[in-house]
Amino acid sequence: MATRPDTIWDTIERTLVGILGALAMVVGLVQVLGRYFFPAFAISWAEEVIVYLVVWGVMIISSQLVRTDGHVRPDLVLRLVPPGGQRWLEAFNCVVALVFCGGMVWYGWEIVDTSLLLDERSSSGLQFPMWIYYCSLPAGGVLMTMRYLIRLYRYVFRFDPATMTVGHHIPDHELPVNLSSLADH
Numbered sequence: 241m242a243t244r245p246d247t248i249w250d251t252i253e254r255t256l257v258g259i260l261g262a263l264a265m266v267v268g269l270v271q272v273l274g275r276y277f278f279p280a281f282a283i284s285w286a287e288e289v290i291v292y293l294v295v296w297g298v299m300i301i302s303s304q305l306v307r308t309d310g311h312v313r314p315d316l317v318l319r320l321v322p323p324g325g326q327r328w329l330e331a332f333n334c335v336v337a338l339v340f341c342g343g344m345v346w347y348g349w350e351i352v353d354t355s356l357l358l359d360e361r362s363s364s365g366l367q368f369p370m371w372i373y374y375c376s377l378p379a380g381g382v383l384m385t386m387r388y389l390i391r392l393y394r395y396v397f398r399f400d401p402a403t404m405t406v407g408h409h410i411p412d413h414e415l416p417v418n419l420s421s422l423a424d425h
Contacts, residue, residue, distance in 0.1 A: 250304065260300070261293070261297055264293040264294055285362075299383075302380050323405045348374065
C-alpha cells in the first residue's frame with residue numbers, strides 16, 4: 241500500500257517538532273545541571289536557544305492545527321447552520337485565513353530581509369544570526385497556507401457533509417498520535 245503524500249508531510253512535521261522539542265529539553269537540562277552542579281560548564285545562551293527551538297516548533301506545528309481544525313474558527317455559528325451553510329462558512333474562513341497567512345509570509349520575509357541586510361545577531365555570547373530565527377514566521381505561514389489551500393479546495397470541490405461538518409467524529413487514523421493513544425483508553 242502506497243503512503244499518501246499528506247501522511248508523509250504530517251510525519252515530517254511531527255518528527256521535526258519532536259526533534260526541536262527534544263533539543264530544547266536537552267539544552268534546558270544541560271543548563272540546569274551546569275548551573276547547579278557544574279558551574280564551570282554552564283552555558284549562558286541556553287534560554288535563548290530554547291526560545292528559538294520552541295518558536296520554530298510552534299510555527300511548524302501550526303500547520304497540523306489547520307489540518308485537525310485546531311485553529312480559531314466560528315464553531316458556535318457553524319453548529320447553528322445546516323451542512324451547506326457550514327461548507328460556505330468554512331470556505332470563507334479559509335479565505336480569511338489565507339489572507340492572514342499571506343500577510344505572515346510577506347511581512348515575515350520583510351523582517352528576515354531586514355535582518356539579513358543589517359546582519360542582526362543576538363546580544364548573547366552566541367551571536368546567533370537572527371534571520372534564522374525570524375525565518376520561522378514565513379515558514380509557518382507557508383505551511384499553513386498550503387494546508388488552508390487544501391482545505392479550501394476540499395470545501396469548494398470535494399465537500400462531504402458526512403465527514404466535513406462541525407461535530408463529526410474524526411477517525412482515529414486522522415488524529416495526531418498523542419490523541420490517538422488517548423482515544424484507546
